[in-house]
Amino acid sequence: MSRKIKVLQMQNRYNVNASDLAEQVIQGLPADRFEVTTLFLRGRPGPGEPESRAAHSLYLDFSQSDLKGLRLRALWQLYRLIRAERFDVVIAHRFKPMNMLMLLNWILPISLCIGVQHGIGDFDRAYRRWEARRLLKKNWRIVGVSRAVRDYLVGCGAGFNASNTVQINNAIDIDRAEALQHPKAQARELLGLAQEPFVFGAIGRLVPVKGHVHLIEAFVEVHARHPQARLAIIGEGRSRDELEQMIAQRGLGQVVHLLGEREDALQYVQAFDAFVMPSLSEGLPLALLEGMSGRLPVIGSDIPSLKSILEDCGGRLFPSGQGTVLAERLLEVLDMTQQARVAEGERAYDYLRRAHDIEDFRRHYRGLLTAALAMDGIRDD
Numbered sequence: 001m002s003r004k005i006k007v008l009q010m011q012n013r014y015n016v017n018a019s020d021l022a023e024q025v026i027q028g029l030p031a032d033r034f035e036v037t038t039l040f041l042r043g044r045p046g047p048g049e050p051e052s053r054a055a056h057s058l059y060l061d062f063s064q065s066d067l068k069g070l071r072l073r074a075l076w077q078l079y080r081l082i083r084a085e086r087f088d089v090v091i092a093h094r095f096k097p098m099n100m101l102m103l104l105n106w107i108l109p110i111s112l113c114i115g116v117q118h119g120i121g122d123f124d125r126a127y128r129r130w131e132a133r134r135l136l137k138k139n140w141r142i143v144g145v146s147r148a149v150r151d152y153l154v155g156c157g158a159g160f161n162a163s164n165t166v167q168i169n170n171a172i173d174i175d176r177a178e179a180l181q182h183p184k185a186q187a188r189e190l191l192g193l194a195q196e197p198f199v200f201g202a203i204g205r206l207v208p209v210k211g212h213v214h215l216i217e218a219f220v221e222v223h224a225r226h227p228q229a230r231l232a233i234i235g236e237g238r239s240r241d242e243l244e245q246m247i248a249q250r251g252l253g254q255v256v257h258l259l260g261e262r263e264d265a266l267q268y269v270q271a272f273d274a275f276v277m278p279s280l281s282e283g284l285p286l287a288l289l290e291g292m293s294g295r296l297p298v299i300g301s302d303i304p305s306l307k308s309i310l311e312d313c314g315g316r317l318f319p320s321g322q323g324t325v326l327a328e329r330l331l332e333v334l335d336m337t338q339q340a341r342v343a344e345g346e347r348a349y350d351y352l353r354r355a356h357d358i359e360d361f362r363r364h365y366r367g368l369l370t371a372a373l374a375m376d377g378i379r380d381d
Helices: 022-029 072-085 095-104 126-135 148-157 174-180 186-192 214-225 240-249 267-269 286-293 305-314 323-334 339-355 357-374
Strands: 005-013 034-042 056-061 091-092 114-117 140-144 166-168 199-203 230-234 257-260 274-277 298-301 314-316
Touching: 005 022, 005 095, 005 357, 022 034, 022 357, 034 072, 072 199, 091 095, 091 199, 091 257, 095 114, 095 126, 114 357, 140 148, 140 339, 140 357, 148 166, 166 257, 174 267, 174 286, 186 305, 199 214, 199 267, 199 286, 214 230, 214 323, 230 267, 240 257, 267 286, 274 286, 274 323, 286 298, 286 305, 286 339, 298 305, 298 323, 305 314, 314 323
Parallel strands: 005 034, 005 091, 034 056, 091 114, 114 140, 140 166, 199 230, 199 274, 230 257, 274 298, 298 314
Antiparallel strands: none
8 A cells, every 4th residue: 555645734823723724725635645744833722722634733833033034943943844754745835934945945855845825925025036036946836826816926026937836716615604604683693783784794804904994984975875884894903993993083883893803704794785805905815705605795905816706706896995986886785676686696606606615625736736746756546
């Protein structure tokens, strides 16, 4: 019987939950053919918090300073680990783990290295592009989590091209999402929302890049024309005080609700009548996919990672950062008939099923590993 393929999956910090796509990669690699180890550079689970599905989990507990500058201590520890375990495949998520793996791969033989890029902009700096061009070897494959991310990578001048860079769309477990979702009345009760009003919903951390300032600004005009409409935002973050002050200053205290962080926020999407994503920058936002799983009309900014999805699913776009145009889109949805809104939500859901289903995601990663390892003479059968 052939030995199992040894896979190491590196993440910057501990963040294991049911929607974590690194965990979905593991589920796509059959345990009788692959032995997966998950490694977290920072953090570890607290009491009662979930652990990875991987056969082995490692928590290196590096400090933030360990991962800045030359990172010699961190690189040395990773070098010793990878050399001792002789992994066939190392998957590095996001820029910092990927960059460290590129450095190590110049002195460590690894059959296949995979760098997963979740956002746009990591290679905007000239030095990072120069470094990547010199470190990138033939045993590398780069994954962009959306068409926009892949196009950015191929066009950024860092040595990524059509031969070594692929698109594997981020995805969600749609069946699980639908099973978790509370019915509308129950979801609103759990969130403390009234049953009667039309509710626009958003899910995302309360940080500037998520664009909540522009959403609240847009809602001033919506409230003026539809006083009964509501806006609910699930998420927490450093911008809360600023947003609360803005809500109070504009007299929206009774109609805009900051609901805080909620575990598995997709449970509550049925509480909304439409889903809004006003982000100024994203890789491929899972929250938008979760909104689609609720069969809701979706509205989002025209940043590259959202534009292609919203165009393909029949959603509504507005220029990023322009609250006045966003208000127009919100009002368009409010003025639709219920039948038209249902139809728009169904189109978004149908697109989600076609383009972002979790089984396709798992199959694409399994295929990527299998094909690349076969080229290196390693079989997984």
